[in-house]
Structure formats: C-alpha cells, structure tokens
Amino acid sequence: MKGSFAHISDCHIGAWRDPKLRGLNDSAFEKAIDLCIENQVDFVIISGDIFDIGIPEMSSVRYAVRKLKQLVNSGIPVYVVYGSHDYSPTTVSVVDVLTEAGLFANVGQFEETSTEDQNHQKNLSLKPLIDEKTGVQIAGLPARRGGLERAYYAELKGSAGNIIDPEKYSIFVFHASVNELQAFNIPIEQSVSLQDLPRGFSYYAGGHLHKRSIGKIGEASVVYPGPLFGTSYSDLELTSRAEKRGFAIVEFEDNKTARLNFVDLPSPRILSKTFNADGKSSAQIDNQIKEFISKDTLQVKDSIVLLKVRGTLSSGKPSDIDWYAYRTSLLERGALVVSLNRMGLSTKESKRLELIGKGTKEEIESKILTEHIAAFKSSLSELSFLSASNGVIRASRLLTALKTEKKEEETKSSFEKRVVKEASGILEFPVEEPGGKI
Numbered sequence: 001m002k003g004s005f006a007h008i009s010d011c012h013i014g015a016w017r018d019p020k021l022r023g024l025n026d027s028a029f030e031k032a033i034d035l036c037i038e039n040q041v042d043f044v045i046i047s048g049d050i051f052d053i054g055i056p057e058m059s060s061v062r063y064a065v066r067k068l069k070q071l072v073n074s075g076i077p078v079y080v081v082y083g084s085h086d087y088s089p090t091t092v093s094v095v096d097v098l099t100e101a102g103l104f105a106n107v108g109q110f111e112e113t114s115t116e117d118q119n120h121q122k123n124l125s126l127k128p129l130i131d132e133k134t135g136v137q138i139a140g141l142p143a144r145r146g147g148l149e150r151a152y153y154a155e156l157k158g159s160a161g162n163i164i165d166p167e168k169y170s171i172f173v174f175h176a177s178v179n180e181l182q183a184f185n186i187p188i189e190q191s192v193s194l195q196d197l198p199r200g201f202s203y204y205a206g207g208h209l210h211k212r213s214i215g216k217i218g219e220a221s222v223v224y225p226g227p228l229f230g231t232s233y234s235d236l237e238l239t240s241r242a243e244k245r246g247f248a249i250v251e252f253e254d255n256k257t258a259r260l261n262f263v264d265l266p267s268p269r270i271l272s273k274t275f276n277a278d279g280k281s282s283a284q285i286d287n288q289i290k291e292f293i294s295k296d297t298l299q300v301k302d303s304i305v306l307l308k309v310r311g312t313l314s315s316g317k318p319s320d321i322d323w324y325a326y327r328t329s330l331l332e333r334g335a336l337v338v339s340l341n342r343m344g345l346s347t348k349e350s351k352r353l354e355l356i357g358k359g360t361k362e363e364i365e366s367k368i369l370t371e372h373i374a375a376f377k378s379s380l381s382e383l384s385f386l387s388a389s390n391g392v393i394r395a396s397r398l399l400t401a402l403k404t405e406k407k408e409e410e411t412k413s414s415f416e417k418r419v420v421k422e423a424s425g426i427l428e429f430p431v432e433e434p435g436g437k438i
Helices: 019-038 057-072 094-100 150-158 233-240 282-293 323-334 348-356 361-374 381-386 389-402 413-425
Strands: 002-008 043-046 078-079 110-114 124-125 139-142 170-175 205-208 214-216 220-222 246-253 256-264 269-276 303-313 339-343 345-347
Touching: 002 019, 019 057, 057 078, 057 094, 124 139, 139 150, 220 256, 233 269, 233 303, 233 339, 269 282, 269 348, 282 303, 282 323, 323 339, 389 413
Parallel strands: 002 043, 043 078, 139 170, 170 205, 205 220, 269 303, 303 339, 303 345
Antiparallel strands: 002 246, 110 124, 214 220, 246 256
C-alpha cells in the first residue's frame, strides 16, 4: 500500500476585516486546493480551523464550497476535525453542515465510557475511518475553545490500543498546541504534551500552531504545517521574517512515511518596521517615520506595510503624530495594505496612571483626584472650597452624581434637571439648567 495525501491546517476562511487581506487569505486556500488536484493526492487532511468562526458569512461559505466541490469532483475526499474556531458550543457549526453535504468526513469521532467503580473515571475511545481508496486508517480529536480539549487527551490514556492495524498506515488528526513544539508562550493549561498524544500512529497531523514545526513520537512525525496565509498582523510579521506559509504533501508506503514535502504558497512582499519611542518626543518619532517612508529606495508597491511604534514618549502625545498622512502616502505609492500599530505606544502620564491604577475603582479615583487637587492653586477665593480633602470629597460626590442613571419612568428632560440640580448642590453655586433657567 502506498500513496500520498495533503496535510492542510488553519485555513481560517473568512478571516480579516480588510478586504484585500481577506482576498489574499482566500487566494491561498484556492491555490492549495488547486495544487492538491494538480499533484493528484489520494486525499486531503484539514486539521482544524477551516473557517475563522463557527458560523461564517455565507459569502465565505459559498467560496469554500466551490473549491471543496472541485476536490470531490476530482475523486479526492477531505477528512477534517474541528478547530477551536470551528467549534460552537451553542449551535450547529458550518463544518457539520458541509459534512452532511458530503464535502467533508469528520474524523474527530470518539466514544466516552465511565468505569463502574466508585471513581466513575471516563475513558475515551477513538473511532477511526478507513479511506476507501488507500485503506489508510484516520482517527482524530476535535478542539474546543480555550484548550478545553485537554480533557479528551487525559481520558484517552495515551494509546491507540487495538483500534488500528499496526501493519497499515494510520493518521491521528488533532488541533491543539503541543508544548514541546510551540514557540508562542501558549499557557500550559491550554496545551498538551507529546506524551498526551496516543501512541501507535504512523503520522500525527497537527493544527493550531501558526508556525511550521516537526516533532517525533518514536519514528512517527508530529507535523504542524502552519497556516496557509495567516490571520493576524503577528502572523504577517512572522512571514516578513522568512517564516514560510503553505501546507504539506506526505508520501507513504505500507505503514511508514516515505517523504514529507512542504509546499510554499506565494505571498506578497511584506515590509515590517518597528520604531522605539523610549526617551523620544512625539516630534522625533514623527520625523523618524516621515524619513523612513520618504526614502526613494523604499519599495512599497504591491506590498503589505506593517509599521509598529513601541515605548514611552518623553514628551508629546501619540495624537501629535500624523498617522493619517503616512497611511495615505504609502497607499498612494501603491502599497496593498498599510497597518500602523501604536497599541504599545504610551506617554509618561499614561504610565503614571497605570501605576496608580491598583485597587478598587473608588480608590483609584480618590488617588487621582487627591493628586490633582493638591496641585490646584487659585487666586480666586470663591474656588477655595475645592482645595484639600474637602475638594476630593466634593469631586467624588460629583462623579457619582454624573454617573446617575435615568429612572425607568423618568423623562429625558426631568432626568437632566435632576442631575443638574444635584451637581449644583454639590458645587454650591448656581448651574444653568437646560432651557436657560438658573
């Protein structure tokens, strides 16, 4: 017995809000299916996260069905397991619908039994399928959100037992992070170990890790092919650093893997640049970005441009930087997509507030008010009642008054008058009500 199969993972069809990035992701899936047909593989394994959500937009489903039907029409079956994005705890997933339609065969099937002793321990047994053309045995486990599938592996007891014929080629399909193979600091409580995977299979088709990785269980390979394109800007940054994207084509003979080939899918050029704002003013960072994107040697046409700013500004605000102008300039020069990431950019003031921000909401408010009111000095004698501890009390009461919610039976006008009256009493001076009355 010999043959070949494609191992695809993390397609995330329907991902990306940006239409161009969504189009690139869809194109990667299309190219992968075309190559499967071109290479005349016997079957295709998709190890989870076929779609980006369990119930995706119908346009994404229609697109995927069109390509999957080409596989079916070519006599190439597709075997899948649920990924963490495919899983839905409350409703039927689109994967179930496509399985019923005959486009997939879901190999993430198992049976749970409980022991009859007082501990009532659960045992889990896999239910493999047999590929009709090759006789390959395929079993798997589905994923759930937040790594909850770890319980399945604990119940599996680590062995394929007598469910597979050791003389024939067999595949275990799973969607979970393996600690020994991941480099993303995924928490241990959301991951499994190589020791948790069932023994006795010829090949382990992994999904979930967005990076190519290979491990070993005895002579068998544990393979993560990574995503076809990627679903986050972090994925694109990895691609810009030469991380390959694509899938695997595996050739086998008898019960052994004969050859493992990674197929690289084409991707647009990705230009990634990070600016360090520590100790610099907003004007200095603004000039650095301006100088970078103004270089004649900077080729951005038909590229994905990722600009990231990190650190704490010595002066100025992030809003002082002309983000809109830079995005517009890069797009006008032919960039496909421009991402300006300033989530890690802060000011000294925001860092200070971050340090203050420990305790209850009321305690944090009191700390901030105390600091600002202590620094308040006014020559206006009529505002002296806002200084010192009395000012903190008044300000706290005013915050509470302004957070008052409208009563169910109260009109909008009555609500506004009530809040204004209460605020006026706290501040001890007349405040104009809506409508111009004092």
